[in-house]
Amino acid sequence: xxxxxxxxxxxxxxxxxxxxxxxxxxxxxxxxxxxxxxxxxxxxxxxxxxxxxxxxxxxxxxxxxxxxxxxxxxxxxxxxxxxxxxxxxxxxxxxxxxxxxxxxxxxxxxxxxxxxxxxxxxxxxxxxxxxxxxxxxxxxxxxxxxxxxxxxxxxxxxxxxxxxxxxxxxxxxxxxxxxxxxxxxxxxxxxxxxxxxxxxxxxxxxxxxxxxxxxxxxxxxxxxxxxxxxxxxxxxxxxxxxxxxxxxxxxxxxxxxxxxxxxxxxxxxxxxxxxxxxxxxxxxxxxxxxxxxxxxxxxxxxxxxxxxxxxxxxxxxxxxxxxxxxxxxxxxxxxxxxxxxxxxxxxxxxxxxxxxxxxxxxxxxxxxxxxxxxxxxxxxxxxxxxxxxxxxxxxxxxxxxxxxxxxxxxxx
Amino acid sequence: xxxxxxxxxxxxxxxxxxxxxxxxxxxxxxxxxxxxxxxxxxxxxxxxxxxxxxxxxxxxxxxxxxxxxxxxxxxxxxxxxxxxxxxxxxxxxxxxxxxxxxxxxxxxxxxxxxxxxxxxxxxxxxxxxxxxxxxxxxxxxxxxxxxxxxxxxxxxxxxxxxxxxxxxxxxxxxxxxxxxxxxxxxxxxxxxxxxxxxxxxxxxxxxxxxxxxxxxxxxxxxxxxxxxxxxxxxxxxxxxxxxxxxxxxxxxxxxxxxxxxxxxxxxxxxxxxxxxxxxxxxxxxxxxxxxxxxxxxxxxxxxxxxxxxxxxxxxxxxxxxxxxxxxxxxxxxxxxxxxxxxxxxxxxxxxxxxxxxxxxxxxxxxxxxxxxxxxxxxxxxxxxxxxxxxxxxxxxxxxxxxxxxxxxxxxx
Numbered sequence: 001x002x003x004x005x006x007x008x009x010x011x012x013x014x015x016x017x018x019x020x021x022x023x024x025x026x027x028x029x030x031x032x033x034x035x036x037x038x039x040x041x042x043x044x045x046x047x048x049x050x051x052x053x054x055x056x057x058x059x060x061x062x063x064x065x066x067x068x069x070x071x072x073x074x075x076x077x078x079x080x081x082x083x084x085x086x087x088x089x090x091x092x093x094x095x096x097x098x099x100x101x102x103x104x105x106x107x108x109x110x111x112x113x114x115x116x117x118x119x120x121x122x123x124x125x126x127x128x129x130x131x132x133x134x135x136x137x138x139x140x141x142x143x144x145x146x147x148x149x150x151x152x153x154x155x156x157x158x159x160x161x162x163x164x165x166x167x168x169x170x171x172x173x174x175x176x177x178x179x180x181x182x183x184x185x186x187x188x189x190x191x192x193x194x195x196x197x198x199x200x201x202x203x204x205x206x207x208x209x210x211x212x213x214x215x216x217x218x219x220x221x222x223x224x225x226x227x228x229x230x231x232x233x234x235x236x237x238x239x240x241x242x243x244x245x246x247x248x249x250x251x252x253x254x255x256x257x258x259x260x261x262x263x264x265x266x267x268x269x270x271x272x273x274x275x276x277x278x279x280x281x282x283x284x285x286x287x288x289x290x291x292x293x294x295x296x297x298x299x300x301x302x303x304x305x306x307x308x309x310x311x312x313x314x315x316x317x318x319x320x321x322x323x324x325x326x327x328x329x330x331x332x333x334x335x336x337x338x339x340x341x342x343x344x345x346x347x348x349x350x351x352x353x354x355x356x357x358x359x360x361x362x363x364x365x366x367x368x369x370x371x372x373x374x375x376x377x378x379x380x381x382x383x384x385x386x387x388x389x390x391x392x393x394x395x396x397x398x399x400x401x402x403x404x405x406x407x408x409x410x411x412x
Numbered sequence: 413x414x415x416x417x418x419x420x421x422x423x424x425x426x427x428x429x430x431x432x433x434x435x436x437x438x439x440x441x442x443x444x445x446x447x448x449x450x451x452x453x454x455x456x457x458x459x460x461x462x463x464x465x466x467x468x469x470x471x472x473x474x475x476x477x478x479x480x481x482x483x484x485x486x487x488x489x490x491x492x493x494x495x496x497x498x499x500x501x502x503x504x505x506x507x508x509x510x511x512x513x514x515x516x517x518x519x520x521x522x523x524x525x526x527x528x529x530x531x532x533x534x535x536x537x538x539x540x541x542x543x544x545x546x547x548x549x550x551x552x553x554x555x556x557x558x559x560x561x562x563x564x565x566x567x568x569x570x571x572x573x574x575x576x577x578x579x580x581x582x583x584x585x586x587x588x589x590x591x592x593x594x595x596x597x598x599x600x601x602x603x604x605x606x607x608x609x610x611x612x613x614x615x616x617x618x619x620x621x622x623x624x625x626x627x628x629x630x631x632x633x634x635x636x637x638x639x640x641x642x643x644x645x646x647x648x649x650x651x652x653x654x655x656x657x658x659x660x661x662x663x664x665x666x667x668x669x670x671x672x673x674x675x676x677x678x679x680x681x682x683x684x685x686x687x688x689x690x691x692x693x694x695x696x697x698x699x700x701x702x703x704x705x706x707x708x709x710x711x712x713x714x715x716x717x718x719x720x721x722x723x724x725x726x727x728x729x730x731x732x733x734x735x736x737x738x739x740x741x742x743x744x745x746x747x748x749x750x751x752x753x754x755x756x757x758x759x760x761x762x763x764x765x766x767x768x769x770x771x772x773x774x775x776x777x778x779x780x781x782x783x784x785x786x787x788x789x790x791x792x793x794x795x796x797x798x799x800x801x802x803x804x805x806x807x808x809x810x811x812x813x814x815x816x817x818x819x820x821x822x823x824x
Contacts, residue, residue, distance in 0.1 A: 006675070274437070
């Protein structure tokens with residue numbers, strides 16, 4: 001039955017009038033055909049989902065503790081899970097207890113709640129360019145304005161932030177509400193902020209009374225080089241809000257992540273979460289908590305690292321073999337992404353249908369810039385596709401790029 | 413280790429500065445002692461959680477379909493679950509397909525997303541007094557202003573709404589963004605809106621171009637009387653947004669509910685949900701979907717109805733036996749709550765510690781009024797406590813109320 005199209009006038013909020021469907025999301029819809037090799041998306045590999053372990057634990061949780069696991073839980077989260085998260089954070093050098101942690105429905109919810117409690121319309125946020133697009137959309141949904149600062153090979157250009165803050169002191173403009181950074185193996189570029197820059201950024205935040213949101217979904221997925229401590233590990237004033245997630249180290253299907261912050265911020269986050277969804281799903285929290293308790297998480301992360309590390313090597317080798325000399329790309333020590341920069345006269349969005357016609361997909365890079373810069377960039381994911389598909393996908397994409405460069409000629 | 417208390421100045425948003433911890437939540441914290449008979453809260457009974465069935469289905473889902481169930485899902489929700497929800501809605505007279513449904517993290521998230529896409533600061537909302545406190549807190553979080561209209565024994569005073577809208581036409585004031593109602597066995601009062609009033613409310617909405625949010629968590633929990641169709645079943649213009657939930661008919665621990673609306677609204681809701689948490693937890697969605705597919709949901713609801721129906725009768729019998737003649741209460745045909753009105757000179761919040769000292773707890777009624785009215789009212793829950801505890805809790809509470817009335821003397 002065909003419904004009549006509603007025609008009455010709707011009174012959306014000002015923020016909703018400005019909401020647009022995500023470009024990435026629309027592009028990703030085109031990549032679902034079976035024959036497409038998708039290097040787009042940002043999905044973990046289902047090859048390392050702990051299906052058998054989850055099956056056993058889920059059954060155990062429901063049978064032996066269902067009266068709690070199937071009930072509403074506290075807004076802050078399931079206490080044993082909060083404690084386990086705090087213990088893992090302490091092992092990375094962050095001095096917290098379970099009371100300093102709130103369990104959220106994905107780090108995306110953490111970003112949404114932070115936007116809700118910090119952002120008034122036209123408030124500004126300091127962020128790397130390129131930045132995680134989901135963060136940009138949360139800030140945008142609360143009418144925040146993102147100020148882009150360059151992402152250098154060793155991370156955010158912190159001196160540019162310092163310079164900006166100094167100039168601001170002499171102006172009437174409002175101070176940024178926070179600095180948003182993915183310092184380790186960032187999405188989309190795979191770049192890691194050096195230890196020196198981390199300390200310097202914190203120094204700047206302390207001097208100018210700024211909050212840092214340290215979003216660290218990929219920190220445990222290191223394949224080479226030495227760990228660099230999180231920014232929050234040097235935070236003596238409580239001004240770093242830390243976001244971690246189980247989506248990349250366990251499974252995304254539970255939508256579980258965590259946010260740790262100083263008490264005043266955490267209190268507002270809890271009130272905001274209460275009106276947002278009351279609490280995170282209890283069943284998933286108990287499963288995750290027991291998975292950790294049974295000692296299964298660390299070997300599982302090791303398994304993920306082994307797989308992604310091989311995929312990363314395969315992609316880097318294929319890029320060397322098949323991409324033209326005019327293209328440049330990052331060589332990440334971990335995470336899930338490689339960032340490609342093409343000659344200035346190539347437009348990655350215009351090239352996208354041509355790649356799709358050859359059954360290979362990527363994410364156009366300009367989505368990750370708040371100001372639509374980066375038209376000649378693209379993001380490649382190496383966690384989801386198999387090694388074979390990565391090799392053949394990169395070969396095809398190399399051909400597509402070479403053809404595009406031949407067509408456009410040299411940069412004027 | 414004792415952390416230094418953070419002292420730097422925080423730049424919270426205007427909305428966050430006005431956020432307050434929920435009074436109910438603070439009171440509920442006091443009711444967790446083992447010896448307390450809690451008639452507060454709004455929890456389903458764990459006695460009817462389908463622990464064995466969930467254990468089997470969860471294991472099956474992870475083993476046989478884990479590559480999907482443990483992965484990210486679409487923002488709109490798991491397609492088979494959306495289809496199953498639509499089919500159940502059609503059986504209640506609402507003409508929808510799965511495409512008209514979005515799965516949310518609880519109806520609380522539905523309310524939060526609706527507030528996000530509809531409310532600018534100072535926008536108004538028409539609501540029943542008393543109203544569901546979680547809805548009030550969502551509206552409040554987006555700086556909406558709730559206009560209270562009386563709740564009569566047969567539901568919202570719709571003629572008062574009509575009168576208000578007519579007066580408004582002659583003024584400069586902004587039109588309300590929507591009408592919020594829990595028309596069936598409402599929380600907190602257990603009152604149901606008559607069929608005549610439902611149709612009249614829709615007529616008013618059509619005439620004045622208003623959206624109705626029909627929040628129906630309890631509709632399937634009827635213990636006596638005949639079903640009344642949802643308001644949305646008569647909606648020919650697409651102006652009723654319908655909220656349903658699995659929390660009361662399956663289990664709250666998955667945090668799964670749904671929102672159905674006309675396409676333009678649904679599109680904004682999906683964009684808003686994407687930046688709020690990307691998608692609802694896939695694992696819980698698959699479990700719920702299979703629970704329905706296996707034909708387990710209808711017999712399970714029957715089991716819930718049988719238990720709560722007995723509890724409801726037990727509470728009504730005990731109220732007749734033990735409450736003083738000065739108290740009045742609703743006689744609900746379903747749902748989870750009974751609403752008590754005490755003499756004008758009794759303050760339910762002042763009386764609360766006295767009840768707690770006697771090991772019985774309720775929710776003070778004024779929390780459900782946006783304007784702190786209803787000081788002499790309280791809400792009783794009959795779904796969570798056992799029949800024995802309900803009887804002994806009401807007996808004790810009757811004594812507490814009688815003592816309070818004796819102390820305060822007759823109403824002046």
